[in-house]
Amino acid sequence: MKGIVFSKFIEFVEECFSPEMADDIIESSDLPSGGAYTSVGTYDHREMLQLVTALSEKSGTPVPDLVRSFGCHLFGILAGAYPQFLEGIDSSLDFLQLIENYIHVEVRKLYPDAELPTFEHCSPSANQLELIYHSKRPLGDLAHGLIEGCAAHFGDTLSIEREELLVEEGTSIRFLLTRQV
Ligand code: HEM
Missing domain, CATH: 1.10.260 (434 Repressor (Amino-terminal Domain))
Structure with missing residues (x-):
C-alpha cells in the first residue's frame, strides 16, 4: 500500500x-x-x-467504523490532490463508474506499484449503480467509506446496500447505490 x-x-x-x-x-x-x-x-x-x-x-x-470514516475522509483528500480526475463530472454515480477504466488506470501510471482493487459496474436504472469490488486485500470498508465521501463531495444522497460475495480468495462485495432524487 x-x-x-x-x-x-x-x-x-x-x-x-x-x-x-x-x-x-x-x-x-x-x-x-x-x-x-x-x-x-x-x-x-x-x-x-x-x-x-x-x-x-x-x-x-469498532474497526469497520474506523476504516469507513477514514475512507470518507480520504476521498476529500484524493479529490483535492487530483482535481484533474474530477473535471467535467457532476455526479457521484458518474464518477464511480470511472474508477476502474479511468481513475485507477491513471493512478497506475503515476504509481506503477500501486495495489489496486478492481471494480465491475452496471446501471440497472438512471439513479442506480451496481459496483462490485474485488481485491486481494480485505478493504471493503475503505471502499464503502470512499463511496460515502464521493457522495458527500458531489452533494448526492446515496443509499448504499452492501452484500459480501462468497469467494475463494480475497474479498468481493456488491454495492448497490441508489441516488435519492
Ligand atoms: C480521485 C479519486 C481516487 C484516486 C486518486 C484513487 C487513488 C488510489 C490510490 C493511490 C490507492 C492506493 C494504492 C496503493 O496503496 O498501492 C487506491 C486504493 C484504493 N482505492 Fe482508489 N482512488 C480514488 C477513488 C476511489 C474510490 C471512489 C473508491 C471506491 C469506490 C476507491 C477504492 C479504492 C480502494 C478500496 C483501495 C484500496 C486497495 C484495495 O482495496 O485493494 N478509490 N486508490
Whole structure:
C-alpha cells in the first residue's frame, strides 16, 4: 500500500482523535516500517490493519467504523490532490463508474506499484449503480467509506446496500447505490 494512504491515515488520527493517539498506536503496533511513512514509499497493507486495530482498542470504536470514516475522509483528500480526475463530472454515480477504466488506470501510471482493487459496474436504472469490488486485500470498508465521501463531495444522497460475495480468495462485495432524487 502506498505511503500516501498511511500518511493520510496518521493525519486523520491526529485530527479526529489527537496527536498523542497517533504516536500511541504507532508505538504499540510494532510495525516492520517503524511507522515512518513517506508518500512515495510502499508498505505492507497489513500495517494499516495493525494501526486500525490498535486505534480500535484504544478508542473503543469498532474497526469497520474506523476504516469507513477514514475512507470518507480520504476521498476529500484524493479529490483535492487530483482535481484533474474530477473535471467535467457532476455526479457521484458518474464518477464511480470511472474508477476502474479511468481513475485507477491513471493512478497506475503515476504509481506503477500501486495495489489496486478492481471494480465491475452496471446501471440497472438512471439513479442506480451496481459496483462490485474485488481485491486481494480485505478493504471493503475503505471502499464503502470512499463511496460515502464521493457522495458527500458531489452533494448526492446515496443509499448504499452492501452484500459480501462468497469467494475463494480475497474479498468481493456488491454495492448497490441508489441516488435519492
Ligand atoms: C480521485 C479519486 C481516487 C484516486 C486518486 C484513487 C487513488 C488510489 C490510490 C493511490 C490507492 C492506493 C494504492 C496503493 O496503496 O498501492 C487506491 C486504493 C484504493 N482505492 Fe482508489 N482512488 C480514488 C477513488 C476511489 C474510490 C471512489 C473508491 C471506491 C469506490 C476507491 C477504492 C479504492 C480502494 C478500496 C483501495 C484500496 C486497495 C484495495 O482495496 O485493494 N478509490 N486508490
